[in-house]
Amino acid sequence: MQAQQLAGVAERKVRHAVIPRLPIDFDQRYEEQIPDTLVVTPQPIAQNSSLLRESLSDSERERYRDLVHEASKGKLTLLNRSIYFGDEIDWEHEKLDEYPLLWRLKLQSFEFLEWAVLGFEDPTEIEDIHLQFQKWLLSWTADNPIGDSKYLRRSWIPHSVSLRILNWSRYASWCEQADLPVDNRLYGQIYKNALFLENHVEFEIGGNHLIENAIALVMAGMLFEDHDTGWAETGLEVLEHASETQFLADGGHFERSPMYHLMVLRRYATAYNLLSDSDYSTVSLKTTVKRALGFLEEISMPANEIPLLNDSVHGEQIDASSCITYSDSCGLSSEEVSLDVPLGSGYRKLRGDDSTLLIDVGDVGPAHLPAHSHNDQLSVLLWISGIPVLTDTGVYDYAPTPRRQYSRSVSAHNTAQYADTEPIPVGGSYLMGKRAVTDVHEQTAERIRGQCSQQSIVGPNYEHHRKVSVSESEWTISDRVASDASGKFTVRYHFAPSIEIEKPTGKKGAYTVTSQNCELATIQIVGDTTVERSEKPYFERYGQEEIRSVITATSSVHTEIETHISVTTAQSQNHTGTVRSSDI
Numbered sequence: 001m002q003a004q005q006l007a008g009v010a011e012r013k014v015r016h017a018v019i020p021r022l023p024i025d026f027d028q029r030y031e032e033q034i035p036d037t038l039v040v041t042p043q044p045i046a047q048n049s050s051l052l053r054e055s056l057s058d059s060e061r062e063r064y065r066d067l068v069h070e071a072s073k074g075k076l077t078l079l080n081r082s083i084y085f086g087d088e089i090d091w092e093h094e095k096l097d098e099y100p101l102l103w104r105l106k107l108q109s110f111e112f113l114e115w116a117v118l119g120f121e122d123p124t125e126i127e128d129i130h131l132q133f134q135k136w137l138l139s140w141t142a143d144n145p146i147g148d149s150k151y152l153r154r155s156w157i158p159h160s161v162s163l164r165i166l167n168w169s170r171y172a173s174w175c176e177q178a179d180l181p182v183d184n185r186l187y188g189q190i191y192k193n194a195l196f197l198e199n200h201v202e203f204e205i206g207g208n209h210l211i212e213n214a215i216a217l218v219m220a221g222m223l224f225e226d227h228d229t230g231w232a233e234t235g236l237e238v239l240e241h242a243s244e245t246q247f248l249a250d251g252g253h254f255e256r257s258p259m260y261h262l263m264v265l266r267r268y269a270t271a272y273n274l275l276s277d278s279d280y281s282t283v284s285l286k287t288t289v290k291r292a293l294g295f296l297e298e299i300s301m302p303a304n305e306i307p308l309l310n311d312s313v314h315g316e317q318i319d320a321s322s323c324i325t326y327s328d329s330c331g332l333s334s335e336e337v338s339l340d341v342p343l344g345s346g347y348r349k350l351r352g353d354d355s356t357l358l359i360d361v362g363d364v365g366p367a368h369l370p371a372h373s374h375n376d377q378l379s380v381l382l383w384i385s386g387i388p389v390l391t392d393t394g395v396y397d398y399a400p401t402p403r404r405q406y407s408r409s410v411s412a413h414n415t416a417q418y419a420d421t422e423p424i425p426v427g428g429s430y431l432m433g434k435r436a437v438t439d440v441h442e443q444t445a446e447r448i449r450g451q452c453s454q455q456s457i458v459g460p461n462y463e464h465h466r467k468v469s470v471s472e473s474e475w476t477i478s479d480r481v482a483s484d485a486s487g488k489f490t491v492r493y494h495f496a497p498s499i500e501i502e503k504p505t506g507k508k509g510a511y512t513v514t515s516q517n518c519e520l521a522t523i524q525i526v527g528d529t530t531v532e533r534s535e536k537p538y539f540e541r542y543g544q545e546e547i548r549s550v551i552t553a554t555s556s557v558h559t560e561i562e563t564h565i566s567v568t569t570a571q572s573q574n575h576t577g578t579v580r581s582s583d584i
Contacts, residue, residue, distance in 0.1 A: 002368045008204015016152045026147035030192050038187045039226040042173035045219060048273050048330075049170050053118050055326035057319060064119030071112045072129040078106045079397060080543035089136050091143050091155070100397040102542075108144075108155050109163035110137070113171035123178040130175065134183055137168075141189050146196060158200040159209050162216035165193050169219050187223075194220035194231055201238065207246070207369050208253070208260045214238035215267040222274050236280055239271055243288040250298075250344035251291030251337045256365050257372045258299050258306035262317040265292045266326065273330040286332060293327055293334035296320055299347065302356050302386045308394040308540065309347075309381075310365070311372035315541045346438070348448055352470045355384045355521075355567045359468055361440050361450045364424065364432070371430035375423050377438050377452040378466045379413040380477065384520045384567055388496045389513060390414050391548075394539035400429045407539060414494055416479045418462045418557070419487045423454050446470050460485040462557070475565040483557045490554045491561050493523070497538055497548040511551060513565075521567045529553040529561050 001009075019026060053061070067077060074086040079102060083095050089107075096104050113133065120126055144155035168190050172182045197216060202209045214235040221232025246254050246264075253261040272285040300306050300320040308314070318326070324334070339347050346362010358381045365373035374392075382390035393412040396403040408426050410417045425433030434456065442449040447469040455461050462483035469476050481489035495501060500514045509531040510524040525531050531553045538548040553561050 005204050005206075005368060008202075011204070012152060016150070019147050020149045020151070022147075024147070027145035030146055030195055033195055034188050034191050035227060038184070038191060038224065040172075040176075040187055040223055041225050042176040042223065044222055044274055044277070045169055045173035046177040048270060049117050049174055050121075051273065051329045052270075052318075052326050053121065055318075055329055056118060056322050060319060060322060061119050064115040067115045068112065068119055068126065068129065071115070072126070072132060076107065076112060078103050078111065080541055087132075089139060091140065100399045102398055104154065105157060105160045105163075108140075108157070108160045110140075110167045110171075111163070113167040117170045117174045123175045123180045127180065130180060133171075134186070137186055137189070138183065141185070156196065156200075158197060158202050159212055161193050161197045161200070162209075162212040165190055165197065165216040165220050166212075168193075169223050173223070190220060191224060194224075194229070198231060198234065201234075205369075207255055207366075207371070208264055210238060211242050211246070211264045211267050214242065215271050218271045218274060222278075225278075232275065232278070232280065235271070236275065236285075239268065239288075240284045243284050247288055247292065248344050249341045250339050250347075251293075251295035251335070252299070252345035252347075253292070254366050255310070255369065255372050256345050256362070257310040257312050258296075258308075259312035259317055260372060261292065261296060261299070262306060262320060262323055265289065265296060266318065266323055268292065269323075269327045269330045269332055272332060276331070289327060289332045290335040291337055293324060293332065294337035295339075295345070296324065297334055298337060298339055298349075302383050303388055304386075307358065307381055307388075308392040309360070310374050310376065311395045311398075312392075313394050313539065313541050340443070348440075348443065350446065350448060350468060350470050352475065352567060353473045355382065355470075355473070355475070357382050357468060357470065357475060359448060359450070359466075361438055361448070363438070364435070367435065370424075370432035373432060374408045374413065375410040375426065376413040377410075377415060377423050377436055378450050378464060379415040380468065381414065382475070382565070384513075387498075387515055387520065389499055389520060390493055391496045391538070393494065393537075395542070396537075396539040396545060397542055398429050403537070403539070403545070404429055406537070411490075411492065412494070412536070414492060416464045416466065416481055416489055416491045416561075418454075418460070418464065418481050418483060418489045421454070421459065421462070423452060423464075442467075460487070464489075473567040475563075475567070477563040477565075478560055479563075480560045481557045485557075487557055488554055489557055489561075490552055491525075491563070493551045493563070494536060494538070495549045495551075497540075497546045499549065501533060501549040501551065503533065509553070519568050521565050523551070523566075524564045525551070525553045525561060526564070527553075527555060527561050528559055529555040 075082055075084045081099055172186055175182050201213045217231040217235030221229055248254055253264050268285055268289045272282050275282050306320050348359050348361055350357045360376050360379050393407050395407045406412055410422055423436040436452050436454045438452045440450050449467040452464040460483050465480045467478040479491050498515055502512045504510055513521040534550050535547045536550045538546045555561050
């Protein structure tokens, strides 16, 4: 951790322990800073929300509408878990302690307001629901004062404050465009939350949190642009700083999670759109978005959706195609980037006749910020005819549970593991120990050869050597582990839940790979190995678990496990029916 991080952690702990005990009404102090008369400019935010809404797919908008109708009946579903509140939200409901902290954060962020803005074009469509939402807004302000017990771990977590500002501002501006009455107290609370956030920008955490802080300040500054707040300028400065420190040479966000890349890309596009007609310079924002769009297009092909690398799920952020459309509607187009650059994200692609393989040969994430990193060194993903075949695992939630530990472990990825050793020790929900080192020794259009090395004072040292090559429709993956101690190593391949694996009679180590009764490939593992088929969990969405097939091959160190994947040609597929990724 960096000195700034350590100082920030210490400061938060002191604030959390001391402020609730002081005989000072901190909440009232913030209330007194709210101007008696607030002048708002909702039009730019309402117009931006329209651009975002129109960029979404029909299915995304329908899902938001369904969630809003459920919310109107008192049922809120977040992270695919539900709580029925009825007419009044209990901000300390007993189930909140059972669910991951992220559920509480999303509740405190009023995420359901964004569902309404993005699901419905006209606010008057939900006029009755609007009255209920306003009642919940006012109950929150009464039940969650600044300085209350656990305020920095509950309602006033700066990340939650940021999202609350965004959702409240979007909702209020959306209502204003249809002359749907907005209680003036809501604008006062947005102002108060921005005052608090200005004093609690998460420089000590950094990463996506800092970008969320920045866009919230930009939006609040533009909403109250007639007041001399300085929030838009502060937010822009933070975004410019993040452009220099958080984006890699290939345009990817440095936490190396495609899901978080989607999120920060959307925030930058929003800031650019809101500030483009102002006196602020948006050159840095534009440059960042164009390169980030190029990375998104590279990483989301050939399936037109993000792979679940590191902490990533589907359905949490808007779809990749929607994000690209939204950026385009904001006047931002992609810049062509290459994944094959030094100081990039470390992802490389090889392409066969009808297949694409991605291999991770880079760092797991920032050394000081491994919160969303996994042990995925030299892991591979494979698509055939655009269909995901070998996939990553995703993430169930962020609670320190066995599911969380599994999703971050080397055993959840398509790579090799020495004995039962983790290349990088994993602790709690977000921590990692001493890093393994990954190097690329050879790379051409048809072949890549890499090495992952673990050097430890305590425990064995080892090296994992992996070579991947392609010749038209034939993939070969060779793995060897060298160690200063004897032992076994295991290579694992995790298949998408839609893929069926069958073992032909009398063919050692061989399996057919099919989808919807259409054969995609055969996979055969050769060498002095023990090959087995098993089932393991897959977390495509928060809070949901599916079972999918896994093939494991185990051998002794210093020997080689060789995997051959023969892709069924497109011509032979046409005899049995064309397979489309949309069918899966």
